Amino acid sequence: MAALQAARIEQIRAPVLRGLSRRKLGLLALLYLVVLVVVAVGGSALTPADPAAQDLRNRLLGPAWAPGGSWSHILGTDFLGRDVLSRIMAGARTSVLIGLSVVAWSGLVGSAAGMAAGVIGGRVESLVMAIADVLLAFPGILLALAIVVMVGPGLLSVTVALGLLSLGVYARMARSVTLSVMGNAYVEASVSLGASRTRLLLRDVLPNAIGPMLITASLELARVILAEAALSFLGLGVQAPTISWGLLLAEGRTYLGPAPWLVIAPGVPIFLTVLSTNIVVQWLRSAHDPTTGTLRAA
Secondary structure, three states: OHHHHHHHHHHHHHHHHHHHHHOHHHHHHHHHHHHHHHHHHHHHHOOOOOOOOOOHHHOOOOOOOOOOOEOOEOOOEOOOOOEHHHHHHHHHHHHHHHHHHHHHHHHHHHHHHHHHHHHHOHHHHHHHHHHHHHHHHOOHHHHHHHHHHHHOOOHHHHHHHHHHHHHHHHHHHHHHHHHHHHOOHHHHHHHHOOOOHHHHHHHHHHHHHHHHHHHHHHHHHHHHHHHHHHHHHOOOOOOOOOOOHHHHHHHHHHHOOOOOHHHHHHHHHHHHHHHHHHHHHHHHHHHHOOOOOOOOOO
């Protein structure tokens, strides 16, 4: 079983690496995501200046290449003289942390519920799918806004609210994979020999669900980062003094006319993160099922 699983992983990994090596856009997207993770993990240790340090004498300095700019503040300063580049790097840690936290807990809970529903069936399956349908029926951002308004803004409430939006996606994906696996002859043989449901989940369903789970999690990570930015921009997400990309957008909108870089600077990494994630996921999806991907790795 272990050899079969290792062979499956190699079968997925090899075409992905070959496809990425042949396409410069894919390599750039992967490189950007790697740099983003390094910056998020490094945090304040990598920032060129203290993200919270104020210098009112140098407030609203333009980027280094603009008239009046300084290379000591490459992306300029904000309305309190704080270094914009340092604040973007600090905000990356918060945004990525929220994204990974949401993907982790909602992916585990949603996938476990979906696989259990597929294996057990009956009323359990009906109940799980009904809950998933209810969560998917609500407009995502409105449901998140309602939850955050009731609980109050902050890191924990945003993580819980955005995670609830993803539960239905993972549950439906996991159930679909489970039903597909349960229809195989070797699974039916295991059932006839008295294999327990736990054994079916761990030995048969889970190895086949890892690929779709990773693809779904990657797409959800980009969506969660974008949703967190929207909530923080509206003032219902991350609160100062904690820094996130959405909060930087909210702070910079007042100075959009005289200092447009305060909005452009945090907007660019949000755009690049979503775009890069989608590009890399295309190769993952193509490697897992080449008939559904438009970007062939071979």
